[in-house]
Amino acid sequence: LFIEASQRLDREQQDSYNMTLLASDHGSPPRTGSIQVQVRVTDVNDNSPEFVKSLFSPKLPILETAPVNSVVLTLAAADKDSGSYGQVIFDFAPELSVGGAERRQQQRLARLQFQVIARDNSKEVNDRRTSTATVSVSISDHNDEPPSVEVCSPTGRCPGVGSVKEGQPVGARVAMVIVRDPDTNDRVSCAVNDGSGGTAASSFFELVSKTGSSEPRMEGSVNVWTYYLATKLRLDREQTPKLCFRILCSDSAGLSSTAHGHCVDISDINDNPPILLRAIQLNAMEEDSSLRPIGRLTDFLTDADEGVNAKLNFSLDAAATEPEAGATFSVDAVSGLVTPLRTLDRERRSEYLLKVRVSDNGEPARSVTVDVAIAVLDINDHAPEFESCSSIQLRLLENRPPPALVGRLTARDADWSNNGNGRVQYRLEKSAESSAFDIDRQTGEIRAVAALDRELRSHYSFRVLAEDQPQQRGLQLTGTCHVTITVDDVNDNAPSLRIDPPEFPAEFVVNQLEPGHRIGHVVADDPDEGINQKVVYELLNSSDQRFGVHSDTGSILVSQPLHNIRQLPGQSTHSIKLPLSIRACDLGQPRMCSQPVEYRAEIPAQTAADAAFRGGDSSLTNGRSPHNVNNYGNGSLLAFSNESVIICLVVTLLLLVAACFAIVCLIVRRRASAAALNSRTAAAAGAAGAACGTGTLQAGRLATEVDPDSVHAKMIDQQSPYYCPPTYKTNFNVEDDYGAYSSAQQLQHQQQMLQLNKLKHATSHTLPRGGFSVDGKSAGFPLQQTQQQQLHAMQQRAPFSPYTEASFV
Incomplete structure (x- = not known):
């Protein structure tokens, strides 16, 4: 349970609070209990003492004969706080310290006015509160001797001033000040003033009575006051290494003297760590194989202390430094020199960060860890490289107005761009083809400087150069890329029909x-390409449908029979000329067509006459064709002379007579040849028929394989085949059998001629006398010719027939 204040409390208004504290449970019915509580407000030092008035002055002047320590007046001040916070202590203002009344001579009345302080008695010096009032005292004095001031060391060595270490507690003694005043019963006040060439010493020092009392001691008839010059603040050598001061003392009559030219040296203690003056940024040159030091860390660090306390030592903090960086650089422990241990490559790594521990040599040593950033300076050792240079193929539509963007090239340089080594600019290598283009030096955009015509030139090829920009122009490196630009076609040309006799x-x-007859073809040229070059042909005067043109090939065809064509008025009687208006169009977008070209289809008069003769169409010579629709009006019919018709009939009759005569001669010749053959082969037919129909005929190396069911009986030599005629009949009929068999034998004639060549190789062998034997029995057919003679007999046959072959067998 806590009791909290609901508003700010002021003890001076109310120092305690009485209250009743109630406690209740959650039962039914609830029960309560109470207790009386008193809260006392603890005082804090929040009020300063207050004088009852701002000016105090005795009613009567002080007589010079007034005894020491006599009361001149009583100061009155109150403090609303309690305890030591409310206890009021009076003192003089720092500007003037007056120890009490002094005996004065009565020759003259003087007034002494000074400030007094009322402060509380808080135990915390810094928490004390004060207020001031003015005291004005009238005295009668005759004082003509100023006090004298002597400054000595704290140990009493005069003259001399001691030194003090920085960091000493408040009240440390710096010097001893001895003040002497020969005036009897005189009062002396002393103060510390700033010395020349020093800092505001009055802020650091104060005079403290050696005896703790403001009363002087007597050295004979001289009043002597002894003070210590003590510190009011903690001294810091780094801020004020030396303090110079003056001691000003004055007596009650206002006579004073000053001791000046005194300085106190503040000696050093190791109370400051090393200080980083600015961020450490070192530069190392890449590809520098000399491994020279790149910087000194003592240029970036200092220590506010002096002597051995300010001497610095350096070491690489291996735990906090990246391993690669720690293996690349070293730091000298005394001089702080940073040195690379190996050759650097900025393109592989451009920055390193070292953690270096810096400590002084004081007791105890103080240290700090600093960052050492190392930048690897670039040298121009890389040429620009184009991205995907091997496959740069750019395209641009023709007729684009300049500056038409073709494409953009990008080149990268691994060097540093800030010094120009990695900054890339582009240009085109001068050539006839590159003159049609321009390139932005910064962005690499290629643009056409004029509208391009694909029909004049469809491809451009040139080199693009990428150059870096080093500060020394002589070290410039260049990358190259071959660029091909294809000019794409747009449909900006109409086809043109060729007329160039005799080919066109x-x-x-x-x-x-007759319909379907091709009378010729037309050809059109279009300098475009692709679909823009594809040409289709149109016949513009095709309403009469007599002619047509093939849309793809340009072939001109007859669409309807032209037997009834009439001659145009004024045309020659030797031919009929029909106009054909043709144009060619491409398939591009937009579609473009040639100007119509007038062609003519010429029908010779003789052709028309022959057509009329073959077709028997009287409409050629009389009347108007009911199937012909034309736009030529009334004209004369084609006229054929009677002499031409008679000549044609006579020629035809003569041809028929000659054909009949030839047929008769052929029949007679064939019958005579058949009769001769029949008489020559009668005997051989029986023997051959027996051989071919009964079995195997053997004669030396020759044998015949007979198949009675086959049409041919094939006689086989070991080297060559021969054919027999069909199985012979006893009632052999030359006319019938020859006609049935000659067709098959003529097909075999070529193969048998090949066999003649083989038979030549067997001419040295003679058939045995006595003829052939069938199944080992004599056939009774004498064969006394050699094979050479047989070959000769076969070669003499003309034409070759199965019956001559049978005669041979």
Whole structure:
């Protein structure tokens, strides 16, 4: 349970509070208990003493004969606080210290006015509160001797001033001040003033009575006051290494003297760690194999102390430093020199950070850890490199207005860009092809400086240079890239029809008048490409549907029979000329067409006459064709002369007579040849028929394999085959059998001629006398010719027939 104040308490208004504290439970019915509580407010030193008035003065002047320590007046002041906070202590203001009344001569009345202080008696010096009032005292004095001041060391060595270490507690003795005044019963007040060339010494020192009393001691008839010059503040050598002061003393008559030219040296203690003056940034040159030191850390650090306390030592903090950085650099322990241990490559690593521990040599030693940043300076050792240079293919539509953007190239340089080594600028290598383009030196954008015409040039090829910008122009490095720019086609050209006789005539001769006949073709040229170059052909005057043009090939075809074509008025009777208006169009967007070109289809008069003769169409010579729709109006019919018709009939009749005569001669010749053959082969037919129909015929190395069911009986030599005629009949009919068999034998004739060559190799062998034997029995057919003679007989046959072969067998 806590009791908290609900508002700010002021003890001076109310120092205690009485209250009743109630406690209740949560039962039913609830029960309560109470207790009386008194809260006393503890005092804090929040009020300063207050004088009852601001000016105090005795009613009567002080007589010079007034005894020492006589009361001149009584100061009155009150403090609202309690205890020691409310206890009031009076003192003089620092500017003037007066120890009491002094005996004065009565020759003259003087007034002494000074400030007094009323302070509380708080135990904490810094917590004490004060207030001031003015005291004005009138005295009668005759004083003509100023006091004298002597400054000595704290040990009493005169003259001399001691030294003090910094950091000493308040009240440390710096010097001893001895004040002498020969005036009897005189009062002396002394103060510390600032000395020349020093700091405000009055802020650091104060005079403290050696005896603790303001009363002087007597040395004979001289009043002597002894003070210690003591510190009021804790001294710091780094801020005030030397303090100079003056001691000013004055007596009650205002006569004074000053001791000046005294200085106190503040000796050093190791109370300051090393201080970093500025961030440590060192630069190391890459590719420097000399491994020279790159900087001294003592240039960046200091120690406010002096002597041995300010001497610094350096060491690399291995635990806090990255291993690679620690293995790359070393730090000298005494001089602080930072040295690379190996050659550096900025493109691999451009920065390093070292953690260095810096300590002094004081007791105890003080240290600090600092960051040492090392930047690797760049040298221009890399040329710019283009991205994907091997595959740079750019395209641009023709006729784009300049400056049309073609593309952008990007080159990278691994060097540092801030010094220009890695900053890339572009330019085109001068050539005839690159003159049509320009490149932005900073961005690498390639633009066409003029509208391009693909029909004049479709490809451009040139080199682009990427150059770095080092400060020394002689060290510039260059990267190159070959660029190909293809100019893409737009449909900016219409097709043009060619007319260049004889290959591309303007007139086409119609030799046949039937539909589907091709009378010629037209060709159109389009300098565009792709779909823009694809040409289709159109016949503009195709309403009569007599002609048509193939849209893809340009072939001109007859669409309807032209037997009934009429001659135009004024045309020659030797031919009929029909106009054909044709144009060519491409398939691009937008579609472009050539100007119509007038062609002519010429039908010779003779062609028309022949067509009329073959077709028997009287409409060629009389009347108007009911199937012909034309736009030529009334004209004369084609006229054919009677002489031409008679000549044609006579020629035809002569041809028929000659054909009949030839047929008769052929029949007679064939019958004579058949009769001769029949008489020559009668005997051989029986023997051959027996051989081919009964079995195997053997004669030396020759043998015949007979198949009675086959059409041919094939006689086989070990080297070459021969064929037999069909199985012979006893009632052999030359006409019938020859006609049935000659067709098959003519097909075999070429193969048998090949066999003649093989038979030449067997001419040295002679068939045995006595003829052939069938199944080991004599056939009774004498064969006394050699194989050479047989070959000769075969070669003499003309034409070759199965019956001559049978005769041979």
